[in-house]
Amino acid sequence: MSAFSDKVKGNWNQLKGKMKQEYGNLTDDDLTYREGKEDEMIGRLQEKTGKTKEEVKSWINNL
Structure with missing residues:
Protein backbone atom coordinates (compact mmCIF):
# COMPACT_ATOMS: atom_id res chain seq x y z
CA MET A 1 0.00 0.00 0.00
CA SER A 2 1.37 3.44 -0.89
CA LYS A 7 -2.80 8.68 4.69
CA VAL A 8 -6.19 8.55 3.00
CA LYS A 9 -7.32 5.43 4.82
CA GLY A 10 -6.16 6.63 8.22
CA ASN A 11 -7.73 10.09 8.09
CA TRP A 12 -10.57 9.71 5.64
CA ASN A 13 -13.43 11.23 7.64
CA GLN A 14 -11.40 14.35 8.43
CA LEU A 15 -10.20 14.62 4.83
CA LYS A 16 -13.74 14.34 3.46
CA GLY A 17 -14.91 17.24 5.61
CA LYS A 18 -12.03 19.46 4.52
CA MET A 19 -12.55 18.55 0.85
CA LYS A 20 -16.25 19.40 1.03
CA GLN A 21 -15.44 22.74 2.66
CA GLU A 22 -13.09 23.65 -0.18
CA TYR A 23 -15.24 22.24 -2.99
CA GLY A 24 -18.91 22.45 -2.05
CA ASN A 25 -19.92 20.53 -5.18
CA LEU A 26 -18.31 17.30 -3.94
CA THR A 27 -20.81 14.66 -2.87
CA ASP A 28 -20.49 11.62 -0.62
CA ASP A 29 -20.51 9.49 -3.78
CA ASP A 30 -17.55 11.47 -5.14
CA LEU A 31 -15.71 10.87 -1.89
CA THR A 32 -16.42 7.17 -1.49
CA TYR A 33 -13.09 5.58 -0.64
CA ARG A 34 -12.60 1.88 -1.16
CA GLU A 35 -9.25 0.25 -0.73
CA GLY A 36 -7.74 -0.50 -4.11
CA LYS A 37 -10.05 1.99 -5.85
CA GLU A 38 -7.98 5.15 -5.33
CA ASP A 39 -7.70 5.81 -9.08
CA GLU A 40 -11.49 5.86 -9.49
CA MET A 41 -11.91 8.32 -6.65
CA ILE A 42 -9.07 10.51 -7.90
CA GLY A 43 -10.65 10.53 -11.36
CA ARG A 44 -13.95 11.75 -9.90
CA LEU A 45 -12.10 14.44 -7.94
CA GLN A 46 -10.24 15.50 -11.09
CA GLU A 47 -13.55 15.98 -12.90
CA LYS A 48 -15.09 18.00 -10.07
CA THR A 49 -12.05 20.15 -9.22
CA GLY A 50 -10.37 20.55 -12.62
CA LYS A 51 -7.04 19.44 -11.11
CA THR A 52 -4.57 16.93 -12.57
CA LYS A 53 -4.04 13.55 -10.90
CA GLU A 54 -0.83 14.76 -9.27
CA GLU A 55 -2.52 17.99 -8.13
CA VAL A 56 -5.35 15.99 -6.53
CA LYS A 57 -2.89 13.73 -4.71
CA SER A 58 -0.86 16.72 -3.56
CA TRP A 59 -4.02 18.54 -2.44
CA ILE A 60 -5.12 15.52 -0.37
CA ASN A 61 -1.65 15.09 1.13
CA ASN A 62 -1.62 18.75 2.15
CA LEU A 63 -5.03 18.71 3.85
Whole structure:
Protein backbone atom coordinates (compact mmCIF):
# COMPACT_ATOMS: atom_id res chain seq x y z
CA MET A 1 0.00 0.00 0.00
CA SER A 2 1.37 3.44 -0.89
CA ALA A 3 1.97 6.28 1.55
CA PHE A 4 -0.90 8.11 -0.16
CA SER A 5 -3.25 5.18 0.50
CA ASP A 6 -2.14 4.97 4.12
CA LYS A 7 -2.80 8.68 4.69
CA VAL A 8 -6.19 8.55 3.00
CA LYS A 9 -7.32 5.43 4.82
CA GLY A 10 -6.16 6.63 8.22
CA ASN A 11 -7.73 10.09 8.09
CA TRP A 12 -10.57 9.71 5.64
CA ASN A 13 -13.43 11.23 7.64
CA GLN A 14 -11.40 14.35 8.43
CA LEU A 15 -10.20 14.62 4.83
CA LYS A 16 -13.74 14.34 3.46
CA GLY A 17 -14.91 17.24 5.61
CA LYS A 18 -12.03 19.46 4.52
CA MET A 19 -12.55 18.55 0.85
CA LYS A 20 -16.25 19.40 1.03
CA GLN A 21 -15.44 22.74 2.66
CA GLU A 22 -13.09 23.65 -0.18
CA TYR A 23 -15.24 22.24 -2.99
CA GLY A 24 -18.91 22.45 -2.05
CA ASN A 25 -19.92 20.53 -5.18
CA LEU A 26 -18.31 17.30 -3.94
CA THR A 27 -20.81 14.66 -2.87
CA ASP A 28 -20.49 11.62 -0.62
CA ASP A 29 -20.51 9.49 -3.78
CA ASP A 30 -17.55 11.47 -5.14
CA LEU A 31 -15.71 10.87 -1.89
CA THR A 32 -16.42 7.17 -1.49
CA TYR A 33 -13.09 5.58 -0.64
CA ARG A 34 -12.60 1.88 -1.16
CA GLU A 35 -9.25 0.25 -0.73
CA GLY A 36 -7.74 -0.50 -4.11
CA LYS A 37 -10.05 1.99 -5.85
CA GLU A 38 -7.98 5.15 -5.33
CA ASP A 39 -7.70 5.81 -9.08
CA GLU A 40 -11.49 5.86 -9.49
CA MET A 41 -11.91 8.32 -6.65
CA ILE A 42 -9.07 10.51 -7.90
CA GLY A 43 -10.65 10.53 -11.36
CA ARG A 44 -13.95 11.75 -9.90
CA LEU A 45 -12.10 14.44 -7.94
CA GLN A 46 -10.24 15.50 -11.09
CA GLU A 47 -13.55 15.98 -12.90
CA LYS A 48 -15.09 18.00 -10.07
CA THR A 49 -12.05 20.15 -9.22
CA GLY A 50 -10.37 20.55 -12.62
CA LYS A 51 -7.04 19.44 -11.11
CA THR A 52 -4.57 16.93 -12.57
CA LYS A 53 -4.04 13.55 -10.90
CA GLU A 54 -0.83 14.76 -9.27
CA GLU A 55 -2.52 17.99 -8.13
CA VAL A 56 -5.35 15.99 -6.53
CA LYS A 57 -2.89 13.73 -4.71
CA SER A 58 -0.86 16.72 -3.56
CA TRP A 59 -4.02 18.54 -2.44
CA ILE A 60 -5.12 15.52 -0.37
CA ASN A 61 -1.65 15.09 1.13
CA ASN A 62 -1.62 18.75 2.15
CA LEU A 63 -5.03 18.71 3.85
